[in-house]
Each structure stands twice: as structure tokens, then as C-alpha cells.
Amino acid sequence: MKTRVQGSGFRFQGWLRVALAPLLALWLAAGAVASAIEPYEFESELQRQRFKALAEELRCTVCQNQSLADSDAPLAQDLRDEVFRMLQGNRSDQEIRNFMVERYGNYVLYRPPVAAHTLLLWGGPIVLLIIGLVAAVIVIRKRRSAL
Amino acid sequence: MSAELGQISLILALVLAALLSVLPMIGAQRNNEALMKLAPSLAIGQFVFLAGAFAALAWAFLQHDFTVTYVAMHSNLLLPWYYRLTAVWGSHEGSLLLWMLLLGGWMLAVAAFSRSVPRIFTARVLSVMGMVSVGFLLFILFTSNPFERILPGPIDGRDLNPLLQDVGMIFHPPLLYMGYVGFAVAFAFAIAGLIGGRVERDWVRWSRPWTLAAWAFLTFGIALGSWWAYYELGWGGWWFWDPVENASFIPWLIGTALIHSQAVTEKRGAFPAWTVLLSIAAFSMSLLGTFLVRSGVLTSVHAFANDPERGLFILAFMAVVTGGALTLYALRAPRIMTGEGFDWISRESALLLNNVFFTVSAAMVLLGTLYPLIIDFMGWGQISVGPPYFGAMFILLMTPVVLLLPLGPFTRWKRDGFMRILQPLAVTAAISIVAALLVCAWLGTWSLRAVSGWIGGFWLIGGALAYAVRTARASRSGLARHQWGMTLAHAGVGVFLIGAAMVEAHTFERDIRIAPGETVEAAGYRFTLHEVAQVKGPNWRADEARFSIHKGEREIARMNPQKRLYHRGGQTMTQVALKPGVFRDLYIAMGEELGASGAWSVRLHIKPFVRWIWGGAVLIGLGGLIAASDRRYRQQRRQRADASLASGAEAPA
Amino acid sequence: MIRMLIPLGVFLALLALLIAGLQTSENRKLVQSPLIGKPMPDFSLPGLYDPESTTSRADLLGEPFILNVWGSWCWACRVEHPFVERLGNEAPIALVGFNWKDEREDALAWIDQFGDAWDRHLVDFEGKVAIDLGVYGAPETFLVDHEGVIRHKHIGPIDANVFQDLMRRAMELKAEAES
Known part of the structure; x- marks a missing residue:
């Protein structure tokens, strides 16, 4: 061979x-x-x-x-x-x-090129990060009131 | 005979695991001491039989028992004994057996080292782990039995994949599995906690050393895999974002989030539900990793024999384990208390931020890994998601982590002031920037990646040291183990960052054509090929190139890369020659002989600071182990001093 | 309570995706060709028996044909060869052999041993036309209509089912060409 x-x-x-x-x-x-x-x-x-x-x-x-x-x-x-x-x-x-x-x-x-079918791929993590940060802000505000 | 003994052993282990998953749980519900007391004994018994099964398979390999299919497929008469031993976990069936042995080992450890934990709790933990055991043992016995026979057996076996005939492969799977399986302990603690509804802080404290240890092993396992790929695959890369790597990296990222959120929950009672969720997620991601690697659902450079039936079994198992756990979570989590309050700027907030970034990173890796599936599912064709995607996204998500990390340990629980945190670190920041620029000037590199790597690296290392110094000064007893561990791990991230940035920015790589007697100059080194000789190993023969490398007039190394041909399987393989160094590796891989001229194509790499990648990872893992060994996790009662100790150098307010 | 169910929901969605993915994992291993429905690229290739002769795209136009990519080094080509022979005998349209990255001597010896199933031969030693065709392994089988448009591609060896499928498609192309 x-x-x-x-x-x-x-x-x-x-x-x-x-x-x-x-x-x-x-x-x-x-x-x-x-x-x-x-x-x-x-x-x-x-x-x-x-x-x-x-x-x-x-x-x-x-x-x-x-x-x-x-x-x-x-x-x-x-x-x-x-x-x-x-x-x-x-x-x-x-x-x-x-x-x-x-x-x-x-x-x-x-x-992968940025296109309609890869929107979730490229945008997903950014959206998740924003959701995560907003959630963190909400949590902290709530916990502050428990101080 | 040994195969049959192994089989029987495995079945007995299954019986004990089944008893373990039921009896102590009933005992705990009915407060029946006798049933609860069974848990440790059953765990010990299970381990003994697992060890027996494992030994039986190892024996079959050592004895060249080719009537055992698994042995015939992955061993042969020429294979040296040590590779025959490691061939036990060289493929799917045996590696699952190793997985089970390690799970049994963790259960044994939980049974042995949980004296300070109430019996009812240990009983539940072991029982949950018993359920996991049952699943995996059924998986082995029904879909992946390593003890199956072929009669009559062949005279000689096939071969162990030559890539696995290597020292790195001896240790990589055991360490990796220690990590994967170790997350089963954190999982079991969380489930036991949910069932028992006990005060969270206690069980979180008990589970912390286990989680830390599992995470540390996973760190070592991943680092070893990376090192192995670096020198064994012959491409000189250290991370490929292949599905199989992602399969281990996702649990690691979740585990990293988990060890940090456990700290908050234990110390302050905050985020208990989140900690439970992460405990479930870490182990679930381990299971998912197993699925991805063993089902053939994704195309990976490293895949076990793909078998959709096995994939389906793992999915069903996951549905029970994770689905069950999350259902329990939905039912019980609302009852979990919420702990004490905290302000915007506080250790709690800092760790919350850490968790956001690490879980989003894990989600990103998961999304990228599964995206080809999603595209296929939607009928949108085929795409590949590779290193350019993962690399860019990961750097994006981790940059804030690097910038903020040194601030974390300096931040007080509950409430702190921004200036108060920043003040002691301002000097560190200034020093790290100046030092980084000096180093870059000295190295003569001004690429963005290298400069930011050095600044980030020094900032992390400096920040960790500053924390250690301040804490040591403020406390009479010096640094506690968990503080040592944290310092080491955080500094390790800095070391890793420098290594990764330098390798990515300044790797020198050249494919050359060279004939014996010729010399090639590259990046200040002179590579001379003296001859290409024929050499023989126990089960291979090879063309071996004999290089000497000069820098200036001085000979700094002799390097002999090989191109091997393995007799049995007929595979050819490049065996690279490495001259490791703290500041750079020299790396030579042989390509093809070019015509009949005697010249060869050869790839030269000079990899600056590449060792720092694994050095950093080892520091991170060691940090985890040292923290895990802290005695305070095993104390019976929470001590009031804990909270203030952990807030760093600060005396109680 | 609803909030607590979110993780379970996410997990179930993931599980569904994985189960679906597992069903189609074999298909995903094949790289779908973007050339289906597109005109076959232009080429000019030598023959196998007579290396001096050349065949171009224009020579093949007018009639539909089957293009079968093979090589003497290709183990799976031996596996599919009985069906390729049947295609050569039974299919209503021409069967063109596309000898890919082979040595002429090896290819001729192979044909000696296993039989010449093809009506016509193309030799792509360099593999450049194969790249234009999006060939990425052997065996592969293309169906090209009378206007020179690639209508179908099968990746991997032909077995009984694939043979039936190819026969059906070949007849359709034949009918289309005649109408």
C-alpha cells in the first residue's frame, strides 16, 4: 500500500x-x-x-x-x-x-458565515450574556432589599 | 476463566449497587438506622467486585487471552506489557469499566471520609450514587460488555491504536474520568440535600472538598489530554475545539462556576438553588460528554466505535438522571431558603458575575458543538463550527473575567466599596502593565495578542500574590489551605494566559525540505540533518531522522523524530522529537520522503512559552486539590470565624 | 414554581435535539454536494486505455449518464463492483468510469482482475476535475442529465437498495431526455 x-x-x-x-x-x-x-x-x-x-x-x-x-x-x-x-x-x-x-x-x-441560519450561533451567546447580566442585576437588587 | 470471573464480578457489583440505591434510601425515609448503616458496607462491597472485574480484564490482557473479543481487538503478542495493561481502558468497553471502578472509588471515599456528616445524609448520598452505578453497570452489561468471548479465539490480536501506545494515554483517561465521575459526588450531595430539605449551608460545605477534588482531576485530565495531542498528533496544536475536547471542557466550565457558587452558598447562604442547579448541571454535562463521544452523533477526530444503540441508552439514562433531578429540583427548590442580603459591591456580587460568565461560556461551547445538529434538524444544510468561532467567542467572554478576577478575593462579603477594593490593586495593575511592556520589549514582540497576554497574565499573577501577601500579614496563622489553593489557581490562570497568548501569537512553523548533510536556519536556530536511519521497536520499525540543533556555535540539542510503521495494524505514525524548554519548545515532525533523493519533508516548530499552558493548568489543578484538603470543610460545626477569614485580609468589622 | 421548571424544559429540549440527532447521525457523516441541480463543470480528461484520447464535457452532452468515481486503491470500490457491473449491463443510460488519483497500470490490472463495468473511461490523475466535481472520496456516483446538469449524487458504495434507486433515477433521466 x-x-x-x-x-x-x-x-x-x-x-x-x-x-x-x-x-x-x-x-x-x-x-x-x-x-x-x-x-x-x-x-x-x-x-x-x-x-x-x-x-x-x-x-x-x-x-x-x-x-x-x-x-x-x-x-x-x-x-x-x-x-x-x-x-x-x-x-x-x-x-x-x-x-x-x-x-x-x-x-x-x-x-461559519454570519447569515440567517447562523444567527443563533453568533448571537446566542451574546443574548445569553445579556440575559445573565440582567438576571444578576435583578438578583442583586432583590438581595439588597434583604440587607 | 478470568473473563467469566470478571463477568460474575460485574453482575455482583450490579446487585450490590441495586441494593445500595434502594435500601439506605428507604432507611433514610423511615429513619431506620439498620438500613442506613448498610450504605457504607454496600459501597465497599461494590468497589471490591468492580476491582475484581477490572483485574479480570487486566489479567486477560496480560495473559494474551484472545478469546476475549475486547482483548483480541486491542492487543497483540508484540504489545509490551505496560501497554497491554493500559489497553484495558484503550477503548469503549474497558474505559467504561474504568469509569465504573473510579465511581466505585469515589463512593468508597465518601463512605470512608464522611464521619462528620450525619448518617442519614451519607446514606442518601451513597444511595443516589448507587443509582448512577446501576445505570452504568446496566449500560456495560447490556451494550458494552468487555468480557464477551469469541470462540475459537484468533492466534494473535489486532492492535492497540498506535496513538494510544504512549505514556500520556496511560494517565489521561483515569484523570479525566476521575473528574467526570467525581461530579457525581457533588450531584449526589445536591440530590440528597433536596430530598432531605436540610439547611443548605451544611451540605454545601460537606460537598465542597469533593467538588474541588473532582474539578482538580478534571483540570489535570484535560491538561494531560492537551499535552498528549500536542506531541502525539504531530500538528503542534494544543487545543482543537474538537467535540471530544468540548465534551470535557463544558463540565469543566460548569464545575468552575460551581466551586465558586458553592463558596457563596456555604459562607452566606446565598444562591442555594443556583448551586443545586449547577451541581446537577456539572454531572449532567459529564453524561452529555459521554454521549457525544460514544454515540457518534457528532463528527470528531476522536470517536469511540459509534453505535446509536449505545447513544440511545445513554440518552435514556440521562433522561432518568437529569430529568429526575430537575423534576425534584422544580418540586423542592422553592422551599430552599435564600440566605442573607448583600449590596451591589460585595463578594457575593463578584461571584455571581463569575458564574454568569462561566455558565454563558459553557452554554456557548455547547451551542457551538451542537449547532451542526440544530442546522441539520432545521433542514438548513450542513455547517461546521470550528476553532475560529470558539476561539473568538471564548476570548470575548473571558476577557472580563481576566480583568475582574484579581478584584474578587479582595472584595468583602455583604458590602464593600469600589475604591477600597481598587486601592491595594492599583499598584499591582501599574506594575503588571509596566512589567508586561518591559518583557515584550525584551522579547521584541508588539503583537496585540502577546502584549495583552502578558499584561493579563501579570495582572492575574500579581493580583493573586498581592492577595496572598495581604492575607498572610493580616492573619497570625498565615494563609489557610483554601486561601493557598485559591491563590495558586488564580496565579495559574495568569501563567496559562501568558503561555496561550505567546503560542498563538508567535509560534514559528515551517515545512522544509531537507536532505542528510544539509542545514536549515530558522528563527535563530540551525537544524542539521545528519542521517535518516532505520530503527526498530518492540512492535514497529521506523525511519529516524538524526538532527542536531545549534544556536550560535553551541549545540543545544540532538533530536530524533521518527516515522513509524506499526507491524500489526500497518498504520504509519509520526513520532515527533521535542526539546522542551521553559521559554520555548523545539518541535520536529517528519513528513514524507521526497522522491528517491533521500530528502524529506520536515516540519519545524518553535513554540514560545508553550509549557506555560500546561504549567498554568497544573497550578490551577493543584490549587483545587490544596483547597480541597482544607480541614475546615470537614468540621462538624460552622465556626463563626469562617466568614471573616474567607473575606480575605479584613479583620471582622 | 414555573420558574423552577425552566431548567427541566431546557433539558427536555436538549434531549429531543439529541434524540433527533442520533437518528440522522449516519446522514450527517456525508457531505452534501452543493452542485446538485447545477451544470457539471467543464473538463477535458484522457481515457484509460488510450491516454492520448481526451474526452470533454461537450462530448458527453446530449444523453444522460452515470458517472462512477473509483480507484484501484479504493477498497470499497471492490465491494460495490458487482452492482456497478449490473448498472453497466442494465441501466438504460451510459455508465462513465471516473478513475481518480490512480496509476494507469494499477487501474488496468484492477480491471483485469475484477472486470470492466464501464462504457467509457475518464482518468483524473491529478484530481483537479474531481475537486471541481466536489468529489471527496471514492466511491461516489453522479447522475447527469442530457443537458449536463448534475441531478443526483450518491456517496459511498452502491448496495442493492442504492442500485434500485439509481436504476429508477436513470430511467427517469432517460425518459426526460427522450420527451
């Missing part, structure tokens, strides 16, 4: 798991054990940082829960190459993200 077989095989291991569930206990992302290491030649430090940031924010679709930066799956390698090519082609970060979303959906974004 060649190394690149491993990663792509990872998804079918997902299928195997259905049949052989008990055999694959504690399945830490097998495809990922060897981490993703490629020496890209960047034009600038800025480009290097943009690459890193993008690779960390894009999700590897084959993997269990890993970013492109962390995954050793062959598809992740291809996608990193693609990101690198697009960076060299002077595409913006947003264009690169859109490229991925057009092909794999919002699923690939680890930073």
Missing part, C-alpha cells in the same frame, strides 16, 4: 465501520496520523501567513474533524495545492473560500 492510499481509504473505513463497528473502536483519525507536511515555496511572508490561515479555517471533507492544514489525506493535499495555486494567482482569501464552498458547501468553513 502506498501512503496516499491511506487517507482516501479513510472514508471507506467509515463504511467499514458500519459493518464492523466493534472492530474499529476508538478510531482516532487514522489518515491523519502522519501530519501534513509540504515545503511550499512562498513568495512572501504575508503569503505564507495567508496560506496558513486559510488552511486552518478550511475543513478537510474526508477527515473526521480536521482542517486542511492538519490532514494528511490525499484530497487535503490536493486542496492545499489548489489553495497555494490560487494564492499565487493573486486570488483573494474570499475568492478562495468561495471556490471551496461552491464545490463542497458551507461544511468546509470552520468559521
Whole structure:
């Protein structure tokens, strides 16, 4: 077996798991054990940082829960190459993200866009915090009267 | 034979747990001494049988009994004995057995160390824990039995996941589970308190050391998991906001809120209902974590064999435990007294604020973790919620905590003045800002993250020290244990903050191509690859790169990262080489051989202050343990002096 | 009293979400393609037996077809192969093999061993067209209509049920193309 077989095989291991569930206990992302290491030649430090940031924010679709930066799956390698090519082609970060979303959906974004369907996600904690603080004020006012 | 003995042992433990969950409870209701007295003996008996079952499984591993399915799946003839032993909790079934053993251990401890607690109360606590036991034992026996046999057994077993063949994995699950399961004690105290309707302050005081200890273990467990991921996964990250990490972090956040709210309830009688609720929530979140990790409901890098049936069982169990507890809460909580009053500026208010931020943080992590489920449920497609979300939200919610934390211990109970609190800390604040700027100048870093990390870190450490000094001066006997614990834990947060900020702001990371004989310069270090050799281990062989690292003319390290191939499972794995240091780690991971040239792709990391992350976490955990060991929690009667002691340096007004 | 019931309410809502989530957890493991209903992206790929020949999107237009992504390294492709063969024999529309990130020799040897089920072959060694198609693993099976619009995608090996489903959809596409 060649190394690149491993990663792509990872998804079918997902299928195997259905049949052989008990055999694959504690399945830490097998495809990922060897981490993703490629020496890209960047034009600038800025480009290097943009690459890193993008690779960390894009999700590897084959993997269990890993970013492109962390995954050793062959598809992740291809996608990193693609990101690198697009960076060299002077595409913006947003264009690169859109490229991925057009092909794999919002699923690939680890930073979900703020939209109607993510309102609860982004706004929920803020609303909860406000509720919590208001509740605290109410409680303290009540307890003050017991002084 | 050992598997059958283990099975029988487990069934006997279940019988005792069932008796424990019923008899002492009846005894407590009818005030029947004899039935109540049964509780400790049943707890001891249960523990003995659990230990027996655990030993039986360990024995099967040591003896290579491959007719036991679980052994055949997670061990083989080449696996060294120590990993065979730890393979017992290397997967779902055995880890549940470990979980149960630890629960049994906590029950044993409660039975042994509760002499100062009235018998009726201990009886109820142990009985509630017995109910939890019954649930988990049924879970093991019906869905996850580690003692199942395959006949005829294979000649050799498969393999323990190579990632788990590591010293960090020996200790990580036991510590983590100690924490998870330990919250069952706080839970049981709260339920016993609700049933008994006793004065809250008493039972809260009794449960404080248990909660602190459980929380401390959870802290250690999480820190160890983070450390393990850092060096074992080969990515150099220390926290990924993966569902499995969140599953342990949510109970930790709730637990943190709980230990603080317990302080208020015990000292001042305030927020008793809230403390009860948090006690229930902390354990419920542990159960939820178990569900998330073991049901396959979420996609995680670390998942046990996914089995919806198991997931359903845990949910049903949760419905009984948490649903039952919350129903009891709804019925009984209105009767709980409300304690003494307090003013806007008071320790009570400060701790209330702490609780708001920690519970909202826990809710945020829970929301983010489950949001893909919600989206799916609504039919809105698929999304991922990852580190960018959690990181941003967590920093947002924790910044006020960092800013306000040092003020807390200086604040008096009941009523205080803002200026009075701020005054002694003004100097600390000034010093920490100046010191932080000096350090940043010295390190030559002016990134926002690094500067704010240092200021925040020094502010927390300085604030904790200022508190310790003032308290020690004001009191003849010096700092009490719980004050030591608090000081250490709060300073630990500062240490952690510095580490996290520096790593996030200034990690140097480079993927390079290097052939033997070549030297690469990176961030002031020279990495020379001398050769790539073939080495052999007990159950693997590897390509090993031999690096020497120079700084200036001086050789500072030799590092040998490996790329291993495990014989049995055929998995390849990167074994990173680490040169740890107080101020930075050097970290080398091997990638692939690049063609036939003999060159390799290699990833170099230089991680500044990364040890401070775990150092801080260890301080936090130690603080918890030291506080837990304070004798005052075990005193029979509340002493009047307590309240004034705890208000810090202040003499009673 | 009502206030005291809030925690229970929140918990029950959470429980309901988790129970629902558990039912659909298998589906969630698959990444839904955003390309369904969209035109298949343009491409030009070599054949398998004849590496010099190329096939482009335009060559395939006009008739609906099934596109089956496979590789000799893909273990699950062996599992589904009997059904792929049946598709090749029984389906009313063309079955195109999409050999993904494979070595030509390996692929040919594999076909030697397991049989050539496909009417036509495309080879994507680089995996670039696969990215445009949103392929993220093998096997995957696409249904493309006569206008070149991707109408359906199945992720994972084909089994008896999936085979029936694909046959039904293929017939619909065929009928649609003829009407």
C-alpha cells in the first residue's frame, strides 16, 4: 500500500465501520496520523501567513474533524495545492473560500458565515450574556432589599 | 476463566449497587438506622467486585487471552506489557469499566471520609450514587460488555491504536474520568440535600472538598489530554475545539462556576438553588460528554466505535438522571431558603458575575458543538463550527473575567466599596502593565495578542500574590489551605494566559525540505540533518531522522523524530522529537520522503512559552486539590470565624 | 414554581435535539454536494486505455449518464463492483468510469482482475476535475442529465437498495431526455 492510499481509504473505513463497528473502536483519525507536511515555496511572508490561515479555517471533507492544514489525506493535499495555486494567482482569501464552498458547501468553513441560519450561533451567546447580566442585576437588587 | 470471573464480578457489583440505591434510601425515609448503616458496607462491597472485574480484564490482557473479543481487538503478542495493561481502558468497553471502578472509588471515599456528616445524609448520598452505578453497570452489561468471548479465539490480536501506545494515554483517561465521575459526588450531595430539605449551608460545605477534588482531576485530565495531542498528533496544536475536547471542557466550565457558587452558598447562604442547579448541571454535562463521544452523533477526530444503540441508552439514562433531578429540583427548590442580603459591591456580587460568565461560556461551547445538529434538524444544510468561532467567542467572554478576577478575593462579603477594593490593586495593575511592556520589549514582540497576554497574565499573577501577601500579614496563622489553593489557581490562570497568548501569537512553523548533510536556519536556530536511519521497536520499525540543533556555535540539542510503521495494524505514525524548554519548545515532525533523493519533508516548530499552558493548568489543578484538603470543610460545626477569614485580609468589622 | 421548571424544559429540549440527532447521525457523516441541480463543470480528461484520447464535457452532452468515481486503491470500490457491473449491463443510460488519483497500470490490472463495468473511461490523475466535481472520496456516483446538469449524487458504495434507486433515477433521466 502506498501512503496516499491511506487517507482516501479513510472514508471507506467509515463504511467499514458500519459493518464492523466493534472492530474499529476508538478510531482516532487514522489518515491523519502522519501530519501534513509540504515545503511550499512562498513568495512572501504575508503569503505564507495567508496560506496558513486559510488552511486552518478550511475543513478537510474526508477527515473526521480536521482542517486542511492538519490532514494528511490525499484530497487535503490536493486542496492545499489548489489553495497555494490560487494564492499565487493573486486570488483573494474570499475568492478562495468561495471556490471551496461552491464545490463542497458551507461544511468546509470552520468559521461559519454570519447569515440567517447562523444567527443563533453568533448571537446566542451574546443574548445569553445579556440575559445573565440582567438576571444578576435583578438578583442583586432583590438581595439588597434583604440587607 | 478470568473473563467469566470478571463477568460474575460485574453482575455482583450490579446487585450490590441495586441494593445500595434502594435500601439506605428507604432507611433514610423511615429513619431506620439498620438500613442506613448498610450504605457504607454496600459501597465497599461494590468497589471490591468492580476491582475484581477490572483485574479480570487486566489479567486477560496480560495473559494474551484472545478469546476475549475486547482483548483480541486491542492487543497483540508484540504489545509490551505496560501497554497491554493500559489497553484495558484503550477503548469503549474497558474505559467504561474504568469509569465504573473510579465511581466505585469515589463512593468508597465518601463512605470512608464522611464521619462528620450525619448518617442519614451519607446514606442518601451513597444511595443516589448507587443509582448512577446501576445505570452504568446496566449500560456495560447490556451494550458494552468487555468480557464477551469469541470462540475459537484468533492466534494473535489486532492492535492497540498506535496513538494510544504512549505514556500520556496511560494517565489521561483515569484523570479525566476521575473528574467526570467525581461530579457525581457533588450531584449526589445536591440530590440528597433536596430530598432531605436540610439547611443548605451544611451540605454545601460537606460537598465542597469533593467538588474541588473532582474539578482538580478534571483540570489535570484535560491538561494531560492537551499535552498528549500536542506531541502525539504531530500538528503542534494544543487545543482543537474538537467535540471530544468540548465534551470535557463544558463540565469543566460548569464545575468552575460551581466551586465558586458553592463558596457563596456555604459562607452566606446565598444562591442555594443556583448551586443545586449547577451541581446537577456539572454531572449532567459529564453524561452529555459521554454521549457525544460514544454515540457518534457528532463528527470528531476522536470517536469511540459509534453505535446509536449505545447513544440511545445513554440518552435514556440521562433522561432518568437529569430529568429526575430537575423534576425534584422544580418540586423542592422553592422551599430552599435564600440566605442573607448583600449590596451591589460585595463578594457575593463578584461571584455571581463569575458564574454568569462561566455558565454563558459553557452554554456557548455547547451551542457551538451542537449547532451542526440544530442546522441539520432545521433542514438548513450542513455547517461546521470550528476553532475560529470558539476561539473568538471564548476570548470575548473571558476577557472580563481576566480583568475582574484579581478584584474578587479582595472584595468583602455583604458590602464593600469600589475604591477600597481598587486601592491595594492599583499598584499591582501599574506594575503588571509596566512589567508586561518591559518583557515584550525584551522579547521584541508588539503583537496585540502577546502584549495583552502578558499584561493579563501579570495582572492575574500579581493580583493573586498581592492577595496572598495581604492575607498572610493580616492573619497570625498565615494563609489557610483554601486561601493557598485559591491563590495558586488564580496565579495559574495568569501563567496559562501568558503561555496561550505567546503560542498563538508567535509560534514559528515551517515545512522544509531537507536532505542528510544539509542545514536549515530558522528563527535563530540551525537544524542539521545528519542521517535518516532505520530503527526498530518492540512492535514497529521506523525511519529516524538524526538532527542536531545549534544556536550560535553551541549545540543545544540532538533530536530524533521518527516515522513509524506499526507491524500489526500497518498504520504509519509520526513520532515527533521535542526539546522542551521553559521559554520555548523545539518541535520536529517528519513528513514524507521526497522522491528517491533521500530528502524529506520536515516540519519545524518553535513554540514560545508553550509549557506555560500546561504549567498554568497544573497550578490551577493543584490549587483545587490544596483547597480541597482544607480541614475546615470537614468540621462538624460552622465556626463563626469562617466568614471573616474567607473575606480575605479584613479583620471582622 | 414555573420558574423552577425552566431548567427541566431546557433539558427536555436538549434531549429531543439529541434524540433527533442520533437518528440522522449516519446522514450527517456525508457531505452534501452543493452542485446538485447545477451544470457539471467543464473538463477535458484522457481515457484509460488510450491516454492520448481526451474526452470533454461537450462530448458527453446530449444523453444522460452515470458517472462512477473509483480507484484501484479504493477498497470499497471492490465491494460495490458487482452492482456497478449490473448498472453497466442494465441501466438504460451510459455508465462513465471516473478513475481518480490512480496509476494507469494499477487501474488496468484492477480491471483485469475484477472486470470492466464501464462504457467509457475518464482518468483524473491529478484530481483537479474531481475537486471541481466536489468529489471527496471514492466511491461516489453522479447522475447527469442530457443537458449536463448534475441531478443526483450518491456517496459511498452502491448496495442493492442504492442500485434500485439509481436504476429508477436513470430511467427517469432517460425518459426526460427522450420527451
